[in-house]
Amino acid sequence: MSKALALPLSRDAVPALICAGISIVLMRSGFLTLFFLLPLGFCHAAFGSAVAWLGFVFAVLGNTVLSIGLSFRYGAAVANPIWDILCFTVLTLGFTWIMAGNPRRIPVNLRIRTVYRFIAASIAGALAFIGMLFAMSRQEGIQAIFRSQIETFSSLYIASSGVDAAQQSFLERSLTPERIIEAYSMLALRGGSLAAAFFMFFFSRQGSFLLARLLRRQGNSAGSDLSGFYVPQRAIWVLALCFPAIVAFRVISLEAVEIAAWNIMVICVIMFLAQGGGIVLFTLASRPIPGIMKLLMGFVFALLVFSPGLNLFTIGALILLGIAENWLPMRKKIVNNEQ
Secondary structure: OOHHHHHHHHHHHHHHHHHHHHHHHHHOOHHHHHHOOHHHHHHHHHHOHHHHHHHHHHHHHHHHHHHHHHHHHHOOOOHHHHHHHHHHHHHHHHHHHHHHOOOOOOOOOOOOOHHHHHHHHHHHHHHHHHHHHHHHHOOHHHHHHHHHHHHHHHHHHHHHOOOOHHHHHHHHHHOOHHHHHHHHHHHHHHHHHHHHHHHHHHHHHHHHHHHHHHHOOOOOOOOOOHHHOOOOOOHHHHHHHHHHHHHHHHHOOOHHHHHHHHHHHHHHHHHHHHHHHHHHHHHHHHOOOOHHHHHHHHHHHHHHHHOOOHHHHHHHHHHHHHHHOOOOOOOOOOOOOOO
């Protein structure tokens, strides 16, 4: 390899290797696991798509070696490293694709909008989540742990609820591990896993651009602003057809098609939620409001979204706002093919 090629490669490899290492550490850090995609997103936002794809390769290789090593060290079942490697690879691949687009070395000049990359990556991530949970649920040791934790939380909830004897007896019959696991599985299949993957990708993406602006003031922040996001116009008709389709397929007991309809509806709802949030951000950015007031209003908006109880009202209002823009022009159209 000539020195002219070796120098750019080594310059790209250093940040890619550091971001990949941080991602692997966060993945196995317990609560901070939620942020394991941020370093890979920062890799793109701060250094470009080539470094992002190189970071993805380093992260997958490092996680694969670590997973196999831990399985031999602690005698884990064969399914554990396989599903760990698969889920990590699917999630990091989908997120890197969302951030950086197609790798330059792929001889296919196919430009896919960010929203469609989000949908495809979220579907793949949801399938990986469901597959991992199904595989884990078939292992007796993990089943015992799940049941023990569910029983503990159920007993604590019933004891702290302050209900009378009759209601307490009803809760004890209802909040059994079997029923809770069944309800969780039903929710996961009917859009829960898809929504979890979508929001994980979304917040990781926004956080990556924020980190790039804070740490590298000249980061690659193109396409990071949600205020320029628009839902495809035909999505409203897909959403309108989903609910009657769900009811019809449930009546005729076509569960697989019903589950598919639920997930399609969740995709549409999330897109209109994002469009509603974009309207709010666009309104704040286009008004002559002092910077401190914009910061305060942004904080209040985030507080409303994440506050229990208030968030249901806020999210519902944002969804309706996003749907209303199909007929009411609330923003001046922003020409941005990437969004």
